[in-house]
Amino acid sequence: MDAILAAQPDFHVLVIDDASPDGTGALADERAAADPRVHVLHRQGKEGLGKAYVAGFEWGLAQPAGYTHLFEMDADFSHDPRYLEGLLRACTEGRADLAIGSRYVPGGGTQGWPWHRQFLSRGGGLYARSILGLTIQDPTAGFLCFTRAVLERLDLRALATRGYGFQIELKYRVVQAGYRVLEVPIVFVERERGQSKMNTKIAVEALWKVIELRARG
Template sequence: MLSKILVVIPTYNERLALPVTLSGLFEQQPEIDVLIVDDGSPDGTGEWADEQAQSDPRISVLHRSEKSGLGMAYIAGFEWALERDYEIICEFDADGSHRPLDLEQLLSVARAGEADLVIGSRWVPGGTIVDWPKSRFFLSRGANVYVNAAMGLGVKDATAGFRAYTREVLEELDLSGVQSQGYCFQIDMTYRTVEAGFRIAEVPIVFVERELGESKMSGSIISEAFTKVAGWGLARRRRQLRRLLTRTSALT
């Protein structure tokens, strides 16, 4: 029996890229459903998505009145998926950075029950980045080194936005408490998944620099991630120390 799968795609001014992304997804995975979460794109992305949804039952559109960030768009999509009994809920970029061809790798691991969160990783053996400027390469690589040093999550690509969650993970986590955006949202969700005791697997993907539209990366997103990771890291290390001291005292 096939799992009921939803791919959540947040959009803001992705009118040019979204048709290509949807075409590729349905070519590779014709049985999936897609939810487009549009933050009031002024370029007509939401209206175009509505037109597609009218003729294709696999497509749904969730309109939000303002641009309030990637994290809140995904949370809205996750909540929508849980209300409709989807078993595997995926994150996927609209801009062509994630290859539809690679989605099967994530789904096969999730379907087999080998992990509760499957991450499409750029930084495990076999992972590749195509056409990134050096500044982006070092920013992403450095961010993940920093996250592991600060938090010890044991995940090579905690900032990755290509993911497949099982329903059980999203039901367990307190989604209403997630307020992070951008890079930070992905780290936040990874952190919560680890702390809740769920299993994480990483599979290698090919990550391609977008050809259409504009990147949403900004200085405020980077700053948010740096500051919050430091706080989460301290909190996690304190908990680890308390557990160690508790075990030590129990043995003496």
């Protein structure tokens, strides 16, 4: 959060803690007590990535501060805070309703990934684009900037995917609703700490969710 606030001093940061056993929640509470720009949302347990993001969006929309744009990003430095300005500019100057930090447009890329992660990411994106008819080059991206209006008008509770397929479903719903989407190039760097939560169960759920979304039209 220090890096985010150093890059964008006017931003507020929400940390979502799903009863993490490593002390993340307590540390975040300490920071929030010392800095009014830092907030913490505690949840009782892990309900999946999608549920956590929906809870964060709903929290942001309910705040009296009246946030005009809401971001989602990973907190392990795979999403570099220096890209926040470009994503915000895509919405304010480029008039995007959703700006995506994209690895797969000119100027974007990944750093430190083994070949099998490259294959899984690119293959999953190609699969989603083919089945759903998306033109988004990085439909599984998780570094996003939304205008407030988009999140207010989407039925967030109707988003059914719990795992990483949530990223695809959310973008698909935005495109279906006719909103303007822009992709901003970023370089995704392998996380500095921790391990990816991606596993076979999550990957299979994402594959089936794409088929389900297509069937529902």
